[in-house]
Amino acid sequence: MKVDRRSFLGLGLGAAAGVAVTPATWKLMDDSSIWTQNWPWTPVPPAGEATYDNTVCSLCPGNCGIMVRKIDGRPVKIEGRSDYPVNAGGVCLHGISAIQYLYDPSRIKAPLKRENDTFVEITWDEALDMVAERLTEIRASGSADKIACVTDQTKGTIPGLFARFLKATGSNNVYAMDTMEKTWEITLEKIHGGRSSAGFDLENSDFVLSFGAGLIEGWGSPVKNFKINSSRKERGSTLVQVEPRLSNTAANADVWIAAKPGTEADLALGIAGVIIKESLFNSAFVTASGKGFQELAAVLGKNYSPEAVAQTTGVKAAKIIEIARDFARSSAPIAIAGRGRGMSAGSVREFSAVHLLNCIVGNINTKGGVWTLAAQDYEKWPAVEMDDLATAAFEQAPLDSAGSMAGLFTNAGKEKNIEALLIHQANPCFALGDAGSVTEAVKKIPFVVSFSSVMDETTQEADVILPGHMLLERLEDRPSGAGVAQRVTGLSRPVIEPLFNTKNPGDTLLELARKMEGTIGASFPWESYEECLEAVTGDLWAELSDQGYAAETATPPGGGVKVDFSFIVKSQAPVEMEGEAKDFPLVLVPVDNVRISAGSLISSPFAIKTVSDNVLKGKDLLVEINPETARANKLSHGDLAVIETPKGKATVRVNLFEGIMPGVVAMAKGLGHVLDNNKYVGGKGVNINELMGPIVDPVSGLDAAWGIRARLSRA
Amino acid sequence: MSELEEKTENGSTDASGQDASREQGKKGDAATGYGVLFFIGAFAVCFLSGWLLFPNLLYSKKEQPFNFNHALHVDEMGGCDACHFFREDGSFSGMPKTSQCIECHESQLGDTKDEEIFITEYVEAEKEVPWLIYSEQPDCVFFSHAAHVIKAGMDCRSCHGDIGTSTTTKTYEENRITGYSRDIWGKNIWGIKKNSWDRMKMDDCAECHERETGSKGACFQCHK
Ligand code: SF4
Numbered sequence: 001m002k003v004d005r006r007s008f009l010g011l012g013l014g015a016a017a018g019v020a021v022t023p024a025t026w027k028l029m030d031d032s033s034i035w036t037q038n039w040p041w042t043p044v045p046p047a048g049e050a051t052y053d054n055t056v057c058s059l060c061p062g063n064c065g066i067m068v069r070k071i072d073g074r075p076v077k078i079e080g081r082s083d084y085p086v087n088a089g090g091v092c093l094h095g096i097s098a099i100q101y102l103y104d105p106s107r108i109k110a111p112l113k114r115e116n117d118t119f120v121e122i123t124w125d126e127a128l129d130m131v132a133e134r135l136t137e138i139r140a141s142g143s144a145d146k147i148a149c150v151t152d153q154t155k156g157t158i159p160g161l162f163a164r165f166l167k168a169t170g171s172n173n174v175y176a177m178d179t180m181e182k183t184w185e186i187t188l189e190k191i192h193g194g195r196s197s198a199g200f201d202l203e204n205s206d207f208v209l210s211f212g213a214g215l216i217e218g219w220g221s222p223v224k225n226f227k228i229n230s231s232r233k234e235r236g237s238t239l240v241q242v243e244p245r246l247s248n249t250a251a252n253a254d255v256w257i258a259a260k261p262g263t264e265a266d267l268a269l270g271i272a273g274v275i276i277k278e279s280l281f282n283s284a285f286v287t288a289s290g291k292g293f294q295e296l297a298a299v300l301g302k303n304y305s306p307e308a309v310a311q312t313t314g315v316k317a318a319k320i321i322e323i324a325r326d327f328a329r330s331s332a333p334i335a336i337a338g339r340g341r342g343m344s345a346g347s348v349r350e351f352s353a354v355h356l357l358n359c360i361v362g363n364i365n366t367k368g369g370v371w372t373l374a375a376q377d378y379e380k381w382p383a384v385e386m387d388d389l390a391t392a393a394f395e396q397a398p399l400d401s402a403g404s405m406a407g408l409f410t411n412a413g414k415e416k417n418i419e420a421l422l423i424h425q426a427n428p429c430f431a432l433g434d435a436g437s438v439t440e441a442v443k444k445i446p447f448v449v450s451f452s453s454v455m456d457e458t459t460q461e462a463d464v465i466l467p468g469h470m471l472l473e474r475l476e477d478r479p480s481g482a483g484v485a486q487r488v489t490g491l492s493r494p495v496i497e498p499l500f501n502t503k504n505p506g507d508t509l510l511e512l513a514r515k516m517e518g519t520i521g522a523s524f525p526w527e528s529y530e531e532c533l534e535a536v537t538g539d540l541w542a543e544l545s546d547q548g549y550a551a552e553t554a555t556p557p558g559g560g561v562k563v564d565f566s567f568i569v570k571s572q573a574p575v576e577m578e579g580e581a582k583d584f585p586l587v588l589v590p591v592d593n594v595r596i597s598a599g600s601l602i603s604s605p606f607a608i609k610t611v612s613d614n615v616l617k618g619k620d621l622l623v624e625i626n627p628e629t630a631r632a633n634k635l636s637h638g639d640l641a642v643i644e645t646p647k648g649k650a651t652v653r654v655n656l657f658e659g660i661m662p663g664v665v666a667m668a669k670g671l672g673h674v675l676d677n678n679k680y681v682g683g684k685g686v687n688i689n690e691l692m693g694p695i696v697d698p699v700s701g702l703d704a705a706w707g708i709r710a711r712l713s714r715a
Numbered sequence: 716m717s718e719l720e721e722k723t724e725n726g727s728t729d730a731s732g733q734d735a736s737r738e739q740g741k742k743g744d745a746a747t748g749y750g751v752l753f754f755i756g757a758f759a760v761c762f763l764s765g766w767l768l769f770p771n772l773l774y775s776k777k778e779q780p781f782n783f784n785h786a787l788h789v790d791e792m793g794g795c796d797a798c799h800f801f802r803e804d805g806s807f808s809g810m811p812k813t814s815q816c817i818e819c820h821e822s823q824l825g826d827t828k829d830e831e832i833f834i835t836e837y838v839e840a841e842k843e844v845p846w847l848i849y850s851e852q853p854d855c856v857f858f859s860h861a862a863h864v865i866k867a868g869m870d871c872r873s874c875h876g877d878i879g880t881s882t883t884t885k886t887y888e889e890n891r892i893t894g895y896s897r898d899i900w901g902k903n904i905w906g907i908k909k910n911s912w913d914r915m916k917m918d919d920c921a922e923c924h925e926r927e928t929g930s931k932g933a934c935f936q937c938h939k
Contacts, residue, residue, distance in 0.1 A: 006750035007749045007752075010749065010752065010753035010757070011753040011754070011756070013754055013757075014753060014756060014759075014761070015757040015760070016761075017761075018758035018759065018762040019761045019762075019765055021765075022765020022769065023765065023770075023906075024764075024765040024769045027900070027904065028892070030900070031890060031892040032892060034853060035893050035894075037853065037855055038853045038893070040894055044854045047809065049802055050802075050804060
């Protein structure tokens with residue numbers, strides 16, 4: 001038998017015909033289509049019972065009330081809590097991605113200690129023993145005043161416990177990251193006397209004059225301000241934005257005024273001069289409450305005429321006069337300061353010049369004005385017990401008398417050495433100006449203890465890490481601030497069992513204190529942080545735990561307010577930039593982007609994904625310049641360039657933007673993290689704090705740097 | 716004139732030439748024969764494997780973690796919704812959790828081997844039973860039990876058949892390609908059905924929707 005072509009043909013045809021009259025082909029086609037629509041390797045979230053838990057977002061000072069949707073106890077989605085006074089149902093993109101923070105690849109899963117250049121896992125007992133022993137040694141050697149602590153903020157019981165712990169050991173070196181809130185507090189104190197926080201009743205104002213405040217870039221309490229801004233048109237309120245570039249807020253405003261960066265205070269003084277000269281000010285208020293007004297009027301008349309201010313700021317004199325008239329003739333005008341998100345301190349001169357506008361129109365503690373809110377006073381702490389060592393050491397002057405972190409780290413490594421540093425929710429090695437030098441200073445500190453949940457830049461320098469729970473795992477009270485004109489205290493509570501071997505920093509401190517025994521242990525009589533919170537919040541606890549928040553009604557504080565105009569006359573020296581114009585012809589300014597978190601918080605992978613290609617492309621950061629600046633520097637869009645400042649240099653790409661003043665270079669803040677394992681956020685872009693140093697404000701001692709001289713050349 | 720005609724005319728056509736062409740004809744017949752043979756053979760093999768072998772190869776057989784007696788439970792508990800209930804928010808609970816079963820089965824109630832497995836391997840170990848779900852649909856299908864059972868008043872049987880009266884759990888046949896149960900396509904390999912619960916493919920949903928509502932429905936009703 002000879003098998004030839006025909007046989008094969010027969011075989012093939014036979015097979016095809018045979019298969020065709022069976023279900024195989026049709027069934028396989030159907031199955032493969034189902035397979036392609038449900039790739040077996042695509043993760044599918046398991047179904048289950050849906051429940052909601054209320055808590056408060058602590059990712060930024062906004063403190064929004066949130067609802068966590070869970071499926072069979074697993075958090076899957078964050079929504080805004082509609083009955084919450086701050087955010088009324090809204091939530092920002094950082095808030096909605098809070099779940100990603102739980103599973104962040106940089107999370108610290110257990111206590112660690114440094115061994116040479118690596119970290120090794122240890123038990124909680126070993127870790128706490130190490131810290132307790134070391135702090136006890138430092139105290140015994142008479143250096144208790146050289147223990148320092150850095151936290152993200154001062155309000156609430158967890159920062160309260162840190163301050164208490166430091167006091168019980170004998171140190172008054174508790175520092176918090178600088179924000180506009182601190183500068184506002186100092187400004188209000190200098191002008192009105194007494195300690196108070198600023199509240200801005202933007203909701204009821206019909207004319208908002210913003211000096212760089214990024215109302216839709218995350219300023220203050222972000223979601224609250226998004227909402228206030230979106231109702232602006234229907235409320236008939238006007239927004240005038242003073243900013244050297246067309247930010248989203250500027251684009252959304254009714255009027256955008258591009259004053260030269262760093263001249264905002266001059267512009268405010270110029271506007272005030274016009275209001276006074278044209279007698280548009282509230283003379284009843286000024287006469288009744290003011291001191292030194294005539295003197296101020298004379299200085300403004302002499303040095304801040306519209307023409308002179310036009311020279312300094314680049315804003316036309318006619319425009320200055322127009323804004324002054326519109327502002328003063330509005331029924332509830334308000335002027336606000338604090339650039340971008342308000343997460344940096346800024347200069348007291350600028351803040352007080354801006355606040356002068358509120359003072360002369362008498363819009364203090366009135367509807368639609370600036371409120372001087374008394375500090376939250378619900379925390380009732382028992383007295384700290386101090387032994388002789390603690391009492392003696394606590395008398396010593398703090399390591400930086402101005403309470404400024406910039407000063408603290410400049411001194412670290414010098415004669416006033418820090419012996420031990422405790423760090424909680426703060427990342428100074430990334431977030432402070434001149435981050436490189438701060439890192440060097442931290443490296444020199446003999447003993448660094450981090451309470452962080454993630455391996456951030458500062459924690460990488462720690463000797464012992466006592467890892468904390470993340471948001472959604474931790475209990476914490478969250479008093480409002482961030483310029484909200486209402487005192488609201490939120491309760492952030494655990495909605496999930498901790499994923500790793502971490503602790504609430506409150507509990508860690510209690511255990512640490514017990515291990516240190518004596519008066520330190522005795523100062524912390526609570527079994528757990530929960531018990532402490534319940535005891536310390538006293539009367540408020542029932543409401544807090546029941547409703548998830550306690551809010552006072554939003555009414556202006558009563559009682560008259562005094563205005564010392566002479567302070568404004570005194571604080572006249574502008575904060576200058578670092579660098580010489582001849583070497584560095586351009587001005588580099590940091591820009592807050594609503595999609596990138598600011599301060600110590602690291603953006604989530606989701607947030608980074610949403611950042612525009614004009615800000616971050618792949619791993620490259622793009623700086624924004626005017627096409628005119630580009631021509632002068634022989635650069636075109638997308639070019640690789642080197643940006644150099646007196647502090648350092650970095651390679652960036654160029655983004656041409658007509659909406660920025662010629663001569664100014666804008667760079668996004670919050671990028672350029674160096675993170676272990678987190679490839680989604682780490683290694684992307686450049687940290688502007690490597691290029692900019694702090695400039696200490698002569699009045700507040702805080703970092704008032706708003707820009708630095710720079711040059712840009714093709715790479 | 717053609718060459719052949721010429722040859723014939725000239726009487727010069729020799730016998731050997733004629734033999735060769737006859738031989739060739741015979742060979743051709745044989746080859747065609749083989750071709751047909753091969754055709755029939757291949758047809759038969761493929762036809763039979765398509766019908767008999769293929770369904771067996773396509774599905775792998777899996778047993779449930781242990782046997783479950785629906786009839787007994789329905790009797791005791793009084794209906795499907797005693798265990799497969801609607802939650803307060805209207806979502807359907809689906810497979811009962813071990814915590815639900817514990818309400819009765821904290822310790823062994825009867826003396827069956829299956830219950831013993833359940834108690835020792837799941838209740839005591841605080842684990843969920845990894846039931847294989849015969850009616851599990853792909854994740855790209857959105858299905859609301861509430862809309863069908865509560866709103867349209869359908870009974871469970873319309874889609875799930877007589878599972879409520881079964882005394883044992885049948886073997887789960889898993890499609891090796893899709894990973895879903897054979898019950899979705901139907902036991903019949905052609906997908907022919909006699910009862911409404913024999914198949915749970917899209918066409919079956921559409922057929923019922925058309926009958927009951929006058930429209931097959933829009934894509935996004937089920938594919939969200
Ligand atoms: S604005 Fe702040 S507090 Fe509110 S959701 Fe966003 S990150 Fe959280």
